[in-house]
Amino acid sequence: MSELEKVRSFIHENHMVHKNDSVIVGLSGGADSVCLIDILHRLKDEIGFDLTAVHVNHGIRGEEAVRDMKFAQSVCRERNIPCLCVSYDIPAFAKKNKLSEEEAGRMKRYETFEQVRSDLIQRKKEVGDTDAVEGSVKIAVAHNSDDSVETFLHNLCRGSSLSGIVGIKAVNGNLIRPILCLAREEIEKYLSDNQIHYMNDSTNFNLDYTRNRIRNKLIPFLRENINEKSKEHIMQTAKDIYEADQYIDGQAQRLYQAIFMEEEHCIYADKREILQAQSILQKRIVRMAMIQIAGNKKDITRRHIEDVIELCSKQSGRMITLPYGMIAKNEGSRLILEKKSEKKTEKEMIRTVQGSTIGKEEITIDLSLPGEYQYGKYRISIALIDVEKEKINIKILKNNLKNNEKIYTKWFDCDKICNTVQIRTRKTGDYITVNSDGGTKKLKSYYINEKIPASERDSIVCVADGHHIMWVTGYRISEHYKITDETKKIIRITICEKDEPV
Numbered sequence: 303m304s305e306l307e308k309v310r311s312f313i314h315e316n317h318m319v320h321k322n323d324s325v326i327v328g329l330s331g332g333a334d335s336v337c338l339i340d341i342l343h344r345l346k347d348e349i350g351f352d353l354t355a356v357h358v359n360h361g362i363r364g365e366e367a368v369r370d371m372k373f374a375q376s377v378c379r380e381r382n383i384p385c386l387c388v389s390y391d392i393p394a395f396a397k398k399n400k401l402s403e404e405e406a407g408r409m410k411r412y413e414t415f416e417q418v419r420s421d422l423i424q425r426k427k428e429v430g431d432t433d434a435v436e437g438s439v440k441i442a443v444a445h446n447s448d449d450s451v452e453t454f455l456h457n458l459c460r461g462s463s464l465s466g467i468v469g470i471k472a473v474n475g476n477l478i479r480p481i482l483c484l485a486r487e488e489i490e491k492y493l494s495d496n497q498i499h500y501m502n503d504s505t506n507f508n509l510d511y512t513r514n515r516i517r518n519k520l521i522p523f524l525r526e527n528i529n530e531k532s533k534e535h536i537m538q539t540a541k542d543i544y545e546a547d548q549y550i551d552g553q554a555q556r557l558y559q560a561i562f563m564e565e566e567h568c569i570y571a572d573k574r575e576i577l578q579a580q581s582i583l584q585k586r587i588v589r590m591a592m593i594q595i596a597g598n599k600k601d602i603t604r605r606h607i608e609d610v611i612e613l614c615s616k617q618s619g620r621m622i623t624l625p626y627g628m629i630a631k632n633e634g635s636r637l638i639l640e641k642k643s644e645k646k647t648e649k650e651m652i653r654t655v656q657g658s659t660i661g662k663e664e665i666t667i668d669l670s671l672p673g674e675y676q677y678g679k680y681r682i683s684i685a686l687i688d689v690e691k692e693k694i695n696i697k698i699l700k701n702n703l704k705n706n707e708k709i710y711t712k713w714f715d716c717d718k719i720c721n722t723v724q725i726r727t728r729k730t731g732d733y734i735t736v737n738s739d740g741g742t743k744k745l746k747s748y749y750i751n752e753k754i755p756a757s758e759r760d761s762i763v764c765v766a767d768g769h770h771i772m773w774v775t776g777y778r779i780s781e782h783y784k785i786t787d788e789t790k791k792i793i794r795i796t797i798c799e800k801d802e803p804v
Contacts, residue, residue, distance in 0.1 A: 305484055305492040309341050312483040313349075316472045321350035324422050324439045325478075326415055329355040329377065329385070331370040331501040334444035336377060337489045338481050340498055342442065343381045356418055359389040360407045370501050388414055400686075415441045419476065437476065445470050445479045448486040451536045452516045461720050463604065464547050464582075469540035485533065554586035562591055568640035569595055573614040576637060584611050595639050596626035605721050605768045613637065625722070677725050680763060683796040686716065689789060696787055710798040712765075712773050714783040716791035721768040725797070727760055734771040735782035745771055752777060765795060 303311075313319055325342060329335045339355060346353055357374040359367050371387050378385035396406035422439045450469035457466040472482050481489065493500060524532040561575040569591045576584055588610050593599045602625060609622055610630045620632045623642070631638040675682040689696055699713075732745035743751075749759045765773040773779045775797050785792060 305337075305488050306341055306344060308483055308488075309480055310345060310348075312472070313345070313480050316478075318473060318478040318480060319349055319351050319440060320438075322438060323351040324426070325351050325353050326418050326422070326439070326441045327353060327355045328411065328415060328441070328443045329357050329374045330444075331357070331374045331377070332444075333486075333489055333493060333500045333502075334446055334481065336498060336500040337484070337492055338442060338444040339377065339381070339383070340496070341492075342480065343383065353383045354418065354422070355383050355385040356414060357385060357387045358407075358411045358414055359387065360392040360403075360410075361390055362392055362403065362407075373499075373501050386418060412441075440476050440478050442478050442480055444481060446481055446484050446486055446489060447537055448517070448521070448533065450482060450540060451521065451533050452513055454536055454540045455516050455520060456513060461604075463585075464543060464550070467540065468544035468547055469537065471544075550582060550586065554583050554590065557583055558587040558590050562587065564594070568638055570636045570638040572635055573632070573637050574635070576611070576614050591639050592624065592628065595628050595641060596624075598626060601625040601722060603722050603768075605724075610637070610639070675725070677763065677797075679799055680725075680797055681799070682725060683794075685794040687792040687794060689792060694792075696785065696789055700785055700787075711794065711796040712779050713785055714772055714779070714793045714795065715785050715789045716793045717789070718783050719767050719772075719793070720770075723772070723793075724766045726764060726766060727762060728764060729766075729769065731769045732764070732766065732771050733769060734774065734778075735780040738781050740782070745774075748774070763797060765797075 319325060325346075327335070327339045327342060329339055339353070342353055355374065355378050357371055359371050361367065363370075371389075375385050375387065377383075390410050392403055392407045392410060395401075395410065396403045399406065401409070419439050419441055426438065454467050454469050470479060470482060472479050484492075492498075521533065529535065557579060562569055562571045571587075571591070576587065579587065585604075585607050588607050589599075589602060592602050592606070592610070596602065606624055610624070613620060613622055613630055613632050614637050616632055618632055618634055622630050624630060627642045629640060629642050631640070673684060675684070687694070728745050728749075733742045734745055734748055735741065736743045736748070745764075746759075749762075754762070762777075763775045764771050765775070767783075770782065771780060772783045773795070
């Protein structure tokens, strides 16, 4: 089966495009997007849809980016396809919004695609095309099967949930991926066989990006040293996981509807019914309830969900604070999730800063939001430092830290942090890495070894990554989070009493 036939079949199987639809194609000028627009151009009259291309210049690669924009325009001219080119200063946008350039670029691309889609829908309405207007305008992006494998491995290594390792979906609402069925080798073969030129993006070979290291280092290693069909097997596994995930999600939806009750400002359920459910369903239904209350899911982590489930087993009257100003309460036979009242007393010492909640029990800190926080009598300052951009000599910094350890300020390797960082006192299950070989010790045992009086242990402030303690303030930091020669981003945390000089 040729690549064209394979994509044609994939489009039909997934009901991606229909007669009289409009398709907006993200065209970077690279191999994947050029293959995508050429195949769609060949199929458009057969299926009966029209094409529009959108090219986004991120303002990052200088003349190379201008070259790509001109090339995208020529690709469209040759095929008589309308082409909209837009330019952004992504580095400035990323800095202003405290995002990585990769995340900022993706945000602006999809924002542009959606704006073009909205304009096309409006035009269709103006000419009287009212049949299935919303669903008749699709956005096509050029992800291929290798991208899906990379996403699977990336999320797996970061500690994703089951839903996060299903790979990339062929259809997600109005977003379609027609060449997801093709491997990168097939795309290159298609372009070569049809003598179609494309541009190479130099950033694809920059190993500073995690995805590039997976693409250029990890996957070739797996194919050469483990199994030459590693990619194919991972794709099949991702498909199997997706089917299992869909089934589990359906079961969770039914259970959620059966046991959770929703009111204007809260959601509640019988604790016993939550605890009687299977573990995987417990996590799903609690997450559903939290997303419903928060109105967002980005900063809701595995640790938050497990803390809420653990709360169900504790005595009545206990409460924990969560992101987005949420609180979870154990009240009698019920677990209650609600938004904290906007009227907060000074005694409660709770404030919300762009999705991070600060309270008397713990602070959940969003590391993309540097700034100042308050925890009881303590003042906390967070700084995010990019080693390359700040031109920091990491070896000199490490040496300076050894010779000038400040009791109030510690420096951590940001890339080693897996969860949302918390400022809190100890919890059951906490541990700390005590040597460079990765040896760990339960926090309770560490306190005993340090001869810390039992009466003081519950009041010691800790910086925690899930149950992995990064810093026992006044004592030591975890060996795991120390800065190394490979460190790319640093989190600097200062904790001191409000009136204490830093």
